[in-house]
Amino acid sequence: MECSDNSTADSMCTPAYVELERDSENDSSTPPPSPSTETEPQERFFDPECDPLKPVKVKFKDICSAAYIIKGGIIKTPCMKSNMSPTLQCNLYFKKDYLQYTGSFKERGARYMLMMLSQEQKKNGVITASAGNHALALSYHGQQLHVPVTVVMPIIAPIMKIKMCEQFGAKISIIGANISESKDHAMEMAKEKNFVYVNGYDHPHVIAGQGTMGLEIIDQVPDVDAVVVPVGGGGLIAGLALAIKNQKPSVKIIGVESERCSSFSAAMNAKHPVTVKAQSTLADGLAVPKIGVNAFHTAASLVDKVMVVKLIEMDKAVVEGAGACGLAALITGQLPELIGKTVVVPLCGGNIDTTVLGRCLERGLAVDGRLIKFTVTLSDRPGGIFELTRLISRIGVSIKDIMHERAWLTGDIFSVEVKVVAETRDREHACELEHILRSNYSDVSFVACGEFQ
Numbered sequence: 001m002e003c004s005d006n007s008t009a010d011s012m013c014t015p016a017y018v019e020l021e022r023d024s025e026n027d028s029s030t031p032p033p034s035p036s037t038e039t040e041p042q043e044r045f046f047d048p049e050c051d052p053l054k055p056v057k058v059k060f061k062d063i064c065s066a067a068y069i070i071k072g073g074i075i076k077t078p079c080m081k082s083n084m085s086p087t088l089q090c091n092l093y094f095k096k097d098y099l100q101y102t103g104s105f106k107e108r109g110a111r112y113m114l115m116m117l118s119q120e121q122k123k124n125g126v127i128t129a130s131a132g133n134h135a136l137a138l139s140y141h142g143q144q145l146h147v148p149v150t151v152v153m154p155i156i157a158p159i160m161k162i163k164m165c166e167q168f169g170a171k172i173s174i175i176g177a178n179i180s181e182s183k184d185h186a187m188e189m190a191k192e193k194n195f196v197y198v199n200g201y202d203h204p205h206v207i208a209g210q211g212t213m214g215l216e217i218i219d220q221v222p223d224v225d226a227v228v229v230p231v232g233g234g235g236l237i238a239g240l241a242l243a244i245k246n247q248k249p250s251v252k253i254i255g256v257e258s259e260r261c262s263s264f265s266a267a268m269n270a271k272h273p274v275t276v277k278a279q280s281t282l283a284d285g286l287a288v289p290k291i292g293v294n295a296f297h298t299a300a301s302l303v304d305k306v307m308v309v310k311l312i313e314m315d316k317a318v319v320e321g322a323g324a325c326g327l328a329a330l331i332t333g334q335l336p337e338l339i340g341k342t343v344v345v346p347l348c349g350g351n352i353d354t355t356v357l358g359r360c361l362e363r364g365l366a367v368d369g370r371l372i373k374f375t376v377t378l379s380d381r382p383g384g385i386f387e388l389t390r391l392i393s394r395i396g397v398s399i400k401d402i403m404h405e406r407a408w409l410t411g412d413i414f415s416v417e418v419k420v421v422a423e424t425r426d427r428e429h430a431c432e433l434e435h436i437l438r439s440n441y442s443d444v445s446f447v448a449c450g451e452f453q
């Protein structure tokens with residue numbers, strides 16, 4: 001990988017162990033961070049690496065250093081032109097970071113963080129609180145680099161992720177009803193056992209590591225006009241924006257977050273990180289109620305726009321919700337300014353839960369008019385259901401589920417209500433089904449297009 005900023009290229013491309021600088025004074029380009037106000041919930045433990053009073057602004061040279069140091073253990077993922085380009089009216093490229101070994105970009109920051117520890121810190125080990133991609137990334141690279149890793153996960157953590165972290169040799173503690181409680185426990189344990197606590201989006205080395213994806217994007221798509229990036233705690237957008245703007249300041253950096261947890265937008269409005277309510281979302285990786293202080297301090301002046309998306313629109317994506325957030329912004333037509341431009345969207349995580357994937361596929365079918373639910377009241381005489389199924393099968397509709405209802409009906413004693421879930425080819429086929437039912441039965445209720453109860 002090459003650094004293309006001529007002014008500092010020599011020093012940047014050496015494997016220097018970079019001392020990160022703290023901004024003790026505010027500069028004019030970034031809004032000053034504010035200490036927690038009375039309305040902000042106080043954290044029980046203090047992480048000196050993420051100090052709201054002394055935020056770190058990560059430097060471009062840190063990213064170059066990270067790229068050099070981690071290159072033996074991270075995949076340079078492809079950035080390929082998407083066949084959705086004509087539909088979305090732009091030259092769309094997907095940066096496929098879900099192809100990293102553990103399925104997400106989080107490996108970049110985790111590996112750099114681990115490699116930057118002192119020998120003694122490596123021997124003692126690290127700890128983090130995470131139920132997702134950061135936990136997997138840290139566990140895997142800890143194993144590769146022989147650094148003991150402990151992960152504290154909330155009780156709601158998916159069993160698959162717990163098992164995978166264990167397979168990577170991490171010690172798992174399931175403590176806490178939610179991730180904030182797990183974090184408190186992890187920080188307490190860090191103090192007790194002399195572990196280094198690794199914040200998965202705000203540790204300066206994690207931000208620098210994530211930025212290496214930006215160097216690859218510029219290398220792979222030199223004529224890029226805009227990058228649309230999902231935002232959770234802000235580590236990815238901070239690193240990417242820094243790497244890209246340093247080499248090509250004209251590139252627009254657009255942050256996308258879930259409307260169910262828009263902590264970056266809230267921080268931009270308040271000019272410092274504030275706590276917002278985090279509701280459950282398909283993009284669980286983005287549900288971080290407060291943007292990282294270092295991430296915000298690094299990213300605020302580099303990000304051109306932040307927008308929120310409703311992720312239900314993305315139900316048909318096979319990458320995980322968080323990983324596909326940027327694409328959701330384009331598909332929903334919220335970025336008309338990108339028409340005709342060259343746009344890169346990082347698909348940065350592929351670890352979708354199997355059950356969540358199943359639900360997504362079903363909802364996708366419903367949105368497409370291919371999964372239909374209807375109720376019809378018919379005669380409870382022999383042949384009543386036969387007649388209904390014959391009508392349906394004649395037009396090629398397939399029944400997925402069928403249920404009889406007799407007891408709770410108030411009308412004719414010889415009638416029965418039949419509830420059916422059926423699969424159709426498309427919306428037109430669904431209309432044909434509705435027409436045939438209404439022409440043959442007087443009492444029909446038809447539900448299509450995701451109106452399921």
Ligand SMILES: Cc1ncc(COP(=O)(O)O)c(C=O)c1O
Pocket residue numbers: 104132133134200201230231232233234235236237285286288320322323348349350
């Ligand atoms: C797949 C995926 N995309 C994006 C993000 C957001 O990254 P960050 O928290 O650094 O903003 C995450 C965070 O976990 C993630 O897992």
